[in-house]
Amino acid sequence: MTTHLKVAVIGAHGRIGSEAARAVEAAADMDLVAAVDRDDDLAELTGAGAEVAVELTHPDSAPANVDFLVRNGIHAVVGTTGWTDERLDTLRARLADSPGTGVLIAPNFSLGAVLTMHFARQAARFFESAEVVELHHPNKADAPSGTATRTARLIAEARREAALPPQPDATATALPGARGADVDGVPVHAVRLRGLLAHQEVLLGDTGETLTIRHDSMHHSSFMPGILLAARRVPRAPGLTVGLEHFLDLG
Ligand SMILES: NC(=O)C1=CN([C@@H]2O[C@H](COP(=O)(O)OP(=O)(O)OC[C@H]3O[C@@H](n4cnc5c(N)ncnc54)[C@H](OP(=O)(O)O)[C@@H]3O)[C@@H](O)[C@H]2O)C=CC1
Ligand SMILES: O=C(O)C1=N[C@H](C(=O)O)C[C@H](O)C1
Numbered sequence: 001m002t003t004h005l006k007v008a009v010i011g012a013h014g015r016i017g018s019e020a021a022r023a024v025e026a027a028a029d030m031d032l033v034a035a036v037d038r039d040d041d042l043a044e045l046t047g048a049g050a051e052v053a054v055e056l057t058h059p060d061s062a063p064a065n066v067d068f069l070v071r072n073g074i075h076a077v078v079g080t081t082g083w084t085d086e087r088l089d090t091l092r093a094r095l096a097d098s099p100g101t102g103v104l105i106a107p108n109f110s111l112g113a114v115l116t117m118h119f120a121r122q123a124a125r126f127f128e129s130a131e132v133v134e135l136h137h138p139n140k141a142d143a144p145s146g147t148a149t150r151t152a153r154l155i156a157e158a159r160r161e162a163a164l165p166p167q168p169d170a171t172a173t174a175l176p177g178a179r180g181a182d183v184d185g186v187p188v189h190a191v192r193l194r195g196l197l198a199h200q201e202v203l204l205g206d207t208g209e210t211l212t213i214r215h216d217s218m219h220h221s222s223f224m225p226g227i228l229l230a231a232r233r234v235p236r237a238p239g240l241t242v243g244l245e246h247f248l249d250l251g
Helices: 015-028 045-047 062-071 085-096 110-126 146-161 219-237
Strands: 005-010 029-038 052-055 073-079 102-105 128-136 181-183 186-194 200-207 209-215 239-242
Touching: 005 015, 005 045, 005 219, 015 029, 015 052, 015 219, 029 045, 052 062, 052 219, 062 073, 062 085, 062 102, 073 219, 085 102, 085 239, 102 219, 110 128, 110 146, 110 200, 110 209, 110 219, 128 146, 146 181, 146 186, 146 200, 209 219
Parallel strands: 005 029, 005 052, 052 073, 073 102, 102 239, 128 186
Antiparallel strands: 128 200, 181 186, 200 209
16 A cells, blocks of 8 residues: 655645645645644644645744744645745754654745756856846735745855956946845846736846846746645655755756
8 A cells, every 4th residue: 555645735825835835735646734824723633643844925924933943853744935034043953853854945836936046056157247136926926036035146156256356337326125125146027917926037248248047937827736746756755945946956
């Protein structure tokens, strides 16, 4: 008899959480043992014997939910954004008391977005300038997106490794916000527009040429293969992993 992975979804009434609950239910090797949202008790997960929980709620809610999961030895696949360095440090300290538990935090579960970040990091050292434009639906809680923030950090890391100087920008006067948010020296611009779902462009420029890397998620289904892959893999990855790329072989 094959044993199915017991998976719970937290944030199961939300845009991505509801899609994730359906994807888990449809997966031949998984059982959806709990699907909870804001007013539910997380004790449902322990009662149901959840082995892995997929956390897709709100940046203000995720740290406490993940803390609960780690304290109860439930592996976590976290898509919720808003993980500052301070929040990650707190989580690492909690994980130290539960060394067998795995937590994956991924700002984006779609393969195209993971590749966009990978390619942007690869390309960054060859260009004088790089900026990130993310475009999302107007109901999104945070700006800039978790993906854009991580993309900018990866670009900044590559620029530092290549000892590139700060990006040129002769702007002397600007309306507040006109040059976007400064994420580790990389400008990040956020567009909120009905009709959009989740999109990102990485613009790289140097003398006489530009390179644009663009990714579009047209539907929440784009995130599901990554979420299911992460749920299968996270029990074998104790500790904290940030980024789905660590569970993929990107060469
Ligand atoms: N990593 C990835 O690939 C992706 C990540 N995301 C991220 O996922 C998160 C959710 O996005 P989205 O689905 O659009 O948001 P929604 O607002 O549609 O859904 C979030 C759901 O979580 C619920 N919720 C809030 N707090 C809690 C809590 N403490 N416990 C349980 N449930 C709670 C909300 O309830 P209520 O409405 O009452 O607040 C809501 O039903 C965001 O951070 C988003 O950026 C989104 C898509 C892809
Ligand atoms: O809120 C969303 O919709 C999304 N959030 C994630 C992010 O902030 O990067 C992933 C994707 O962009 C969709």
